[in-house]
Amino acid sequence: MTPQDTPVALGSDHAGVALKATLRAALEEAGHPTFDMGTNGPESVDYPDFADAVANSLLDGTARFGVLVCGTGIGISIAANRHAGIRCALVHDATTARLSREHNDANVLALGARVIGPEVALDALRAFLNTPFGGGRHERRVRKLTPEWSLR
Amino acid sequence: MTPQDTPVALGSDHAGVALKATLRAALEEAGHPTFDMGTNGPESVDYPDFADAVANSLLDGTARFGVLVCGTGIGISIAANRHAGIRCALVHDATTARLSREHNDANVLALGARVIGPEVALDALRAFLNTPFGGGRHERRVRKLTPEWSLR
Numbered sequence: 001m002t003p004q005d006t007p008v009a010l011g012s013d014h015a016g017v018a019l020k021a022t023l024r025a026a027l028e029e030a031g032h033p034t035f036d037m038g039t040n041g042p043e044s045v046d047y048p049d050f051a052d053a054v055a056n057s058l059l060d061g062t063a064r065f066g067v068l069v070c071g072t073g074i075g076i077s078i079a080a081n082r083h084a085g086i087r088c089a090l091v092h093d094a095t096t097a098r099l100s101r102e103h104n105d106a107n108v109l110a111l112g113a114r115v116i117g118p119e120v121a122l123d124a125l126r127a128f129l130n131t132p133f134g135g136g137r138h139e140r141r142v143r144k145l146t147p148e149w150s151l152r
Numbered sequence: 153m154t155p156q157d158t159p160v161a162l163g164s165d166h167a168g169v170a171l172k173a174t175l176r177a178a179l180e181e182a183g184h185p186t187f188d189m190g191t192n193g194p195e196s197v198d199y200p201d202f203a204d205a206v207a208n209s210l211l212d213g214t215a216r217f218g219v220l221v222c223g224t225g226i227g228i229s230i231a232a233n234r235h236a237g238i239r240c241a242l243v244h245d246a247t248t249a250r251l252s253r254e255h256n257d258a259n260v261l262a263l264g265a266r267v268i269g270p271e272v273a274l275d276a277l278r279a280f281l282n283t284p285f286g287g288g289r290h291e292r293r294v295r296k297l298t299p300e301w302s303l304r
Contacts, residue, residue, distance in 0.1 A: 099223070
């Protein structure tokens, strides 16, 4: 993971606290500035609140990339993708993480803490941060992910 | 898969044509009415166009559930989730398909044809169609997936 100046924002619900801590430690170890928008305890919380917090930190320029974790990654990725400027990729391994950058110019990575283990998640995070967008034919498709009617 | 009166709408890009045909055949075999919104040829197309078509068929009441396929499922699920009334779950197996219904009341299933094989996809589709929403604490979270600002 090549360090970047602009921080990576992290968020999770209660199911993702431990995996989020593992990912945050790896980012810091690699020299990435991070900020953790919670949750950080075992109390049951609502995943959309943390998806919205991370999404807004990208949309206001505070963060460059986001990382979201819930039990399956499904709910938190749906919530993030309600924001027209967010392209949140739910991935299950390094291969899909790489393709989400190459093809979809994803700016948020979503992971399911009850579905994949920490080593797989770390490989996915590294692939996500180290892969550039492929451009070309993918540009037109990515533009269509932010249609005029979806602009907030 | 218990047959339903209201159809299942299917859509894919060129990478998903073969898997979509497999899923459609299984649905029809089980007595589900379906309609296939394309694409059905090898020509390169843009996945958001097919996500929008399937999303709109649910939003106008023509279809009850949707099934979307692209190479990874990532792009087509992001596009579907731009629509506030759609909860599109990108899944990789029957477990995540089941949880997407129980926890997220997902109404569209997204699959990656270059990531999972047809037998895994068929099991995911069966789990998706046969699992009811769990309600309870999940209700409040699902409501937060359609915030007022996202209403189209």
